[in-house]
Amino acid sequence: MRYIAINEQQQLSLDEIDKPVISDDECLIKVRAIGVNRADILQKKGQYPPPPGESSILGIEACGELVAIGGLQTRWNVGDKVFAIVPGGAYSEYVKVKTDHLIKLPENLSYAQGAATAEVYLTAYQCLFSIADLQPNAKVLLHAGASGVGTAAIQLAKQLNCSVTVTVGHEDKVAACKALGADEAINYHQTDFVTWAEQQKQSYDVIIDVVAGEYVNKNIRVCALDGHIVILSMLGGRFAKNIDVAKMLAKRVNLHATTLRSRSNEYKTQLIKAFTQDFYHCLEVGSISPVIYQEYSWHEAEVAHQVMLNNENIGKLILTVD
Structure with a gap:
């Protein structure tokens, strides 16, 4: 072949x-x-x-x-x-x-x-539901909202009527994420998402992060009480300096890191079964779409x-x- x-x-x-x-x-x-x-x-x-x-x-x-x-x-x-x-x-x-x-x-x-479909929706589902236990009407922050995983996560979160904020790097991506249902889209070249969230008195129950690096502390600042931060990549660097553990403790922040490729076959089987039970019908009727x-x-x-x-x-x- x-x-x-x-x-x-x-x-x-x-x-x-x-x-x-x-x-x-x-x-x-x-x-x-x-x-x-x-x-x-x-x-x-x-x-x-x-x-x-x-x-x-x-x-x-x-x-x-x-x-x-x-x-x-x-x-x-x-x-x-x-x-x-x-x-x-x-x-x-x-x-x-x-x-x-x-x-x-x-x-x-x-x-x-x-x-x-498979990689982005299964990754988004794993982060939002399997790890972060996303609940209806929660507040969600997605970094790289216009990425494959980001566009999938917007749609999954909106199926539960969640409020979704995304960060992106271009105005075309702002428009694309809003068209998918994002409630707020922040161009990080123009606006610091921490400053914006604090001005709007926003905090987030679930944060999905592909950046890491300096974003780890920034995510902690805008994380809600008992919130979940899920890191699945490190586009901003592998090291996070001066993590504010006191703030993590005060907020009871749940910090997770995950990859899907290295998971066991049994884990993947259960993840696929759960995703298809919850959202396969949405693919069939077009309420979510890659x-x-x-x-x-x-x-x-x-x-x-x-x-x-x-x-x-x-x-x-x-x-x-x-």
Whole structure:
């Protein structure tokens, strides 16, 4: 099969490799579309290796049709259209996936939309619900609100009638987040979100942060009593200086850090089951919908990566396999 390989100069090009061999608890997907994630770029640079024993090929989510099914299941059939998260291997014509991690592609979604759904909605659901126990009518602060996870989290939070504030870096992204339902959108180049929140007497029950660094203390300042701060990336740096522990104690702040890729198969199975029980019907009726910024041929993967590195995208970047 063809796949996207990485050379010694960290450049991408198509190459050939054997198809994956599936186990009894796995299925094989013929890939039609691939979701681009920052994990792909970090792995390409040698900064984020796949979990031990998993494929070294880039890519952690894919959408397509089942072409082979392991022997331990009866629910799925060859030809079923599905999407899924995978620990690696999605930048290829075929990728194997744990059968328990498959999600049926709703009839109203394209392959590209399926590839834009799994990673961002499962990550957003994990942060908001599994970790932070989001409640109806809560106040939510989302950093990088126009990112894939941000656009998914806005929609999930609004399903519970939460008040959602986002931070973004461009006026186009302000408009996009408000169109998705965000109540407030702050351009951090123009307005400091802590200053704004304190002027508005706002504090937040749940804060989702991809920045870290200096944002850790800033998040503590605007966190509500018994609030949850969930860190899932560190675009602003791995170290947070002079954390105000006294303020954390006074507010009883719950500070979490999480990744999804390295979680156990059992954890992912339960997460997928919970998300589909709570929100799959919303995908079917269109009350939540993945946001796609641009689709590229997988021959243009380098271009898509550069768009993400430049923080140009609103929502997801998709590679189509041709």
